[in-house]
Amino acid sequence: MGAASSMKVIILSVVLFQAIHVFAQPGPGNAQFNPPGTNLWLGTYSKFRLSDKLFWDAQFHFRTAGYQDTDFIGRVAQIYNRHGLSYRASPNFVFTVGPVLRLNFTPEPGNPEFKNLVVEPRIWHEYLFAMPYSRFIVYHRLRFEHRWSRGNRYEDDWIFRNRWRYKFYMAIPINNKTLVPKTWYFIPDAEIILQTGKPVGGSPVEDLRLYPQIGYIKNTRVKYTAGLMWTTGQTLNNSYVYTTRWVLRFNVYLSLDFRKFEEKIPEIRIFD
Amino acid sequence: MFVKQLIGLSGILIMIACGCQQSFAQGKPARYAGPYTLGNSLTGNVDYHYVLSQRDTVKHGPFLFNSVARDSINTGSINSVTLKGSYSNGLKIGEWVFSSKKIQPLGKLRERDYQIVYQSKGSEFVAQGFFKEGKPHGKWLLVEQHIEDSSPTDTLLVVNAEFKDGIMRGDVNGIFNQVVFSGSINDEGFVDGRWLFRYPKLDNKKREEYRFFEDGVQVKHFLLNGSDTIVLEHRGVDKVFTTKEDWETLAVNGRYFEVFGFIDHAPDQLTAERIDQTNALIQNVLSQFYEKSGMKFWSLSGGSDTFKNVLVRLKRVHFTDEERRRIGDIVTLTREATDMFEYFFEESGIEVDRLANEELMLYYQVLKIYKQQVDRISKLVNQFSSPAFEYMNRNELLKSLCDQLVYPRQIGFDFKGEHKVVEYNFPAIAQHSYPIAESIILHLNDILSDVERIENEVDRILESKLRQARLNDKEKNLIRKKDSLISLYNNTFEDEAFNEFHQQVASRILNQVSDSFERYANLELQQKIDTIDYFNSCFESFLQLYKVQTEIPAKLKRLDEAYTRTVWNPYTMTDMQERMKERVYNAYELNILPFYLKDMESSVDCDDVAAKLLNFEMIYRRMMELREQDTKDIERSLRGLNSTTRILQVLNINLHSN
Numbered sequence: 001m002g003a004a005s006s007m008k009v010i011i012l013s014v015v016l017f018q019a020i021h022v023f024a025q026p027g028p029g030n031a032q033f034n035p036p037g038t039n040l041w042l043g044t045y046s047k048f049r050l051s052d053k054l055f056w057d058a059q060f061h062f063r064t065a066g067y068q069d070t071d072f073i074g075r076v077a078q079i080y081n082r083h084g085l086s087y088r089a090s091p092n093f094v095f096t097v098g099p100v101l102r103l104n105f106t107p108e109p110g111n112p113e114f115k116n117l118v119v120e121p122r123i124w125h126e127y128l129f130a131m132p133y134s135r136f137i138v139y140h141r142l143r144f145e146h147r148w149s150r151g152n153r154y155e156d157d158w159i160f161r162n163r164w165r166y167k168f169y170m171a172i173p174i175n176n177k178t179l180v181p182k183t184w185y186f187i188p189d190a191e192i193i194l195q196t197g198k199p200v201g202g203s204p205v206e207d208l209r210l211y212p213q214i215g216y217i218k219n220t221r222v223k224y225t226a227g228l229m230w231t232t233g234q235t236l237n238n239s240y241v242y243t244t245r246w247v248l249r250f251n252v253y254l255s256l257d258f259r260k261f262e263e264k265i266p267e268i269r270i271f272d
Numbered sequence: 273m274f275v276k277q278l279i280g281l282s283g284i285l286i287m288i289a290c291g292c293q294q295s296f297a298q299g300k301p302a303r304y305a306g307p308y309t310l311g312n313s314l315t316g317n318v319d320y321h322y323v324l325s326q327r328d329t330v331k332h333g334p335f336l337f338n339s340v341a342r343d344s345i346n347t348g349s350i351n352s353v354t355l356k357g358s359y360s361n362g363l364k365i366g367e368w369v370f371s372s373k374k375i376q377p378l379g380k381l382r383e384r385d386y387q388i389v390y391q392s393k394g395s396e397f398v399a400q401g402f403f404k405e406g407k408p409h410g411k412w413l414l415v416e417q418h419i420e421d422s423s424p425t426d427t428l429l430v431v432n433a434e435f436k437d438g439i440m441r442g443d444v445n446g447i448f449n450q451v452v453f454s455g456s457i458n459d460e461g462f463v464d465g466r467w468l469f470r471y472p473k474l475d476n477k478k479r480e481e482y483r484f485f486e487d488g489v490q491v492k493h494f495l496l497n498g499s500d501t502i503v504l505e506h507r508g509v510d511k512v513f514t515t516k517e518d519w520e521t522l523a524v525n526g527r528y529f530e531v532f533g534f535i536d537h538a539p540d541q542l543t544a545e546r547i548d549q550t551n552a553l554i555q556n557v558l559s560q561f562y563e564k565s566g567m568k569f570w571s572l573s574g575g576s577d578t579f580k581n582v583l584v585r586l587k588r589v590h591f592t593d594e595e596r597r598r599i600g601d602i603v604t605l606t607r608e609a610t611d612m613f614e615y616f617f618e619e620s621g622i623e624v625d626r627l628a629n630e631e632l633m634l635y636y637q638v639l640k641i642y643k644q645q646v647d648r649i650s651k652l653v654n655q656f657s658s659p660a661f662e663y664m665n666r667n668e669l670l671k672s673l674c675d676q677l678v679y680p681r682q683i684g685f686d687f688k689g690e691h692k693v694v695e696y697n698f699p700a701i702a703q704h705s706y707p708i709a710e711s712i713i714l715h716l717n718d719i720l721s722d723v724e725r726i727e728n729e730v731d732r733i734l735e736s737k738l739r740q741a742r743l744n745d746k747e748k749n750l751i752r753k754k755d756s757l758i759s760l761y762n763n764t765f766e767d768e769a770f771n772e773f774h775q776q777v778a779s780r781i782l783n784q785v786s787d788s789f790e791r792y793a794n795l796e797l798q799q800k801i802d803t804i805d806y807f808n809s810c811f812e813s814f815l816q817l818y819k820v821q822t823e824i825p826a827k828l829k830r831l832d833e834a835y836t837r838t839v840w841n842p843y844t845m846t847d848m849q850e851r852m853k854e855r856v857y858n859a860y861e862l863n864i865l866p867f868y869l870k871d872m873e874s875s876v877d878c879d880d881v882a883a884k885l886l887n888f889e890m891i892y893r894r895m896m897e898l899r900e901q902d903t904k905d906i907e908r909s910l911r912g913l914n915s916t917t918r919i920l921q922v923l924n925i926n927l928h929s930n
Contacts, residue, residue: 045843047842047843055842086842088842091840091845091847092845094842094845128845130845132845132846137845137846171844178846180848180849181848181850217844217848219850220839220841220848220849220850221850223843223844253843255841255842255843257839264837264852
């Protein structure tokens with residue numbers, strides 16, 4: 001690892017520590033943590049190659065949440081669709097832009113005060129940097145979302161917020177030296193999500209996610225990851241009240257090539 | 273210029289003489305002396321007497337003509353002609369002399385009687401004889417001698433003869449070019465009796481030639497050479513004159529001698545030259561009484577009859593159409609045979625190999641004998657086109673020829689230092705009731721048949737030799753390949769290229785090579801010749817196999833690479849390699865290749881190694897082709913397939929099998 005990269009990791013750690021420290025400060029009084037929620041996120045991530053540089057990014061999440069006596073899968077929480085066009089500016093830098101449509105289901109199924117389904121559209125763009133090292137790869141992801149949302153209560157109004165997300169994660173192969181098919185790998189993952197907007201007030205830290213995962217690269221087209229994510233963040237209305245969640249995540253990543261046959265075949269000399 | 277004026281003046285004088293003819297019409301003798309052109313070509317001075325009769329000048333009395341002229345060709349040489357005699361009423365009578373000198377001044381001046389003269393050299397010819405009423409009659413003499421330093425030296429020619437009423441008859445004798453000769457001519461002018469030609473002795477041996485004639489017919493001809501007698505038979509020339517047959521009278525000239533020149537002309541070159549010399553002598557001697565260097569000198573001044581030729585007789589037998597056809601056939605057959613001989617004797621292989629092959633040597637000797645016989649026939653029959661053969665008995669010649677066509681029962685020849693004697697069954701010439709020419713035709717056909725058989729046999733021997741020679745080269749090649757294979761598959765030199773694929777078949781190949789070589793070594797020669805190419809080809813295929821096997825790892829790697837695609841994974845943002853057309857490649861890697869290698873390992877021999885070599889190349893190429901093609905349908909068809917045969921069908925790979 002280079003010295004510059006090490007410095008980045010240190011700075012990031014300091015920032016995160018400071019953030020947690022700040023969040024832990026009591027607002028009007030001491031910080032208050034809500035009992036942790038449990039969630040299950042099942043996700044599919046697809047990147048379809050459209051040309052040499054252009055990809056279609058299609059993500060889908062089916063999320064459940066603990067409800068009443070049932071942890072993780074007590075109720076359907078959200079269905080989440082994220083799409084975008086990715087442009088591979090270089091092998092180590094990709095930026096993406098596109099829409100998101102999230103379906104938020106009622107937090108209290110059967111309660112007539114809540115609408116069963118509320119949509120939440122977003123526009124998002126992200127900038128992903130890869131820093132390959134000999135035995136692992138470090139990623140820096142900056143994602144920005146412009147979201148229009150409302151609660152499920154009938155009287156809730158639409159609010160607009162911006163999300164400022166920075167995610168640091170790594171891919172560390174376990175049974176191979178590089179990330180090749182048939183490789184198990186470990187993914188340390190941390191993301192800070194800040195938000196801005198009129199309704200935000202004193203709750204800029206929407207979420208801090210720590211998400212260690214184990215992945216398996218089945219082949220060049222398919223990989224899997226699974227992990228338990230811990231998150232915490234300020235509630236919108238009471239900045240000293242923090243939510244915490246344990247989220248079980250299972251993801252499938254697909255990368256398919258939609259190009260024409262000829263474009264997939266690298267040119268070689270057929271006969272010597 | 274002066275000479276021309278003289279010629280002109282002489283013409284004028286002749287005209288004057290003619291103009292004065294009337295005044296001498298009564299035969300009053302007159303004389304003319306002055307320039308004169310003899311025979312329209314020879315100019316000189318004349319002094320003669322004449323009378324005029326009916327406006328014609330009739331020579332009468334003495335006549336003397338002399339011409340001196342420089343040789344226009346050989347500058348400095350002087351030709352002098354003198355004609356001297358007498359006329360009586362325009363006819364030559366009495367003694368006449370013709371003299372012709374050819375003199376070359378030598379540049380040595382001499383004074384004589386107040387005259388300065390040159391010394392000279394050259395020759396003089398003199399013909400001296402008597403005429404009676406314009407016909408030679410009486411004794412005649414010819415002399416020709418050399419002149420050196422203005423004096424006669426050796427005599428080239430002296431001939432004494434006698435004429436009677438214009439015909440040479442009686443004894444003729446003399447010397448010509450040192451050959452003393454004598455002979456006689458009968459009253460009718462035919463050569464008759466003994467003619468003897470005595471040549472100068474050589475090595476103190478007398479040399480004489482005798483020709484005997486009877487009434488113009490040569491009946492005997494022989495030469496004495498010391499104590500040896502060479503009798504010339506002159507077969508074919510009839511020697512018995514009968515009036516019932518078609519005999520022809522001829523002058524003694526070249527055509528006559530030609531008849532004798534064809535057959536048994538002479539047993540050797542020296543004798544032949546001597547006979548030719550005698551022929552020339554006879555012609556010269558008999559002709560020079562009236563002709564010298566193309567000049568018929570007695571005719572120049574007129575007043576004499578043409579000299580009659582001395583005569584001989586020959587029997588004439590005309591060619592019939594049937595005879596000409598048969599001779600044509602013989603000529604054709606001899607040419608055909610000659611062509612075959614040329615082919616045979618010009619074949620360098622025969623020339624060389626006969627020294628090492630007894631059979632060839634025998635055939636060589638046989639064909640030499642045939643060639644001699646055919647040459648003999650050819651030599652005779654080809655001469656038949658000459659007109660001289662009209663005067664020869666061809667049947668007798670052919671019969672004589674047949675008598676000469678005798679073949680030995682055994683052929684002796686030296687071979688590798690030993691003298692061999694081999695019996696050979698030459699075809700006998702059949703002399704039945706056929707015309708003799710027909711017998712010769714049949715015999716020539718027999719010769720051609722045997723020669724053709726021999727040439728076929730020789731071709732077989734040469735081909736066999738050639739193939740043997742080629743075999744030696746091929747065997748060296750085979751051994752080299754065998755040794756190479758043994759070294760390679762034993763990995764004697766620890767070749768880096770030696771790999772698992774070599775190892776897989778090594779013992780089988782080594783067994784095959786040693787078995788094959790042993791099998792070849794135990795073959796008979798002809799079988800070796802017949803099969804060497806097969807074994808060489810087999811070993812070559814094994815060597816090719818080694819080479820192909822050397823390339824297999826590289827080709828497998830190349831196929832692996834060709835079916836591997838590097839893909840940039842958008843999630844890991846890394847390059848990953850993936851197998852393209854995985855089902856196709858798996859079918860190849862897991863099914864076809866093992867099948868091929870197992871097949872190679874289980875059975876590889878001379879008969880199928882070439883095919884199996886092709887198989888690998890075919891698989892490789894087909895896989896490379898498939899890589900470039902859209903193989904969705906193929907891949908779909910491959911799903912769940914385990915049968916190699918079926919997989920090969922789906923991939924459209926048709927392996928050669930034995």
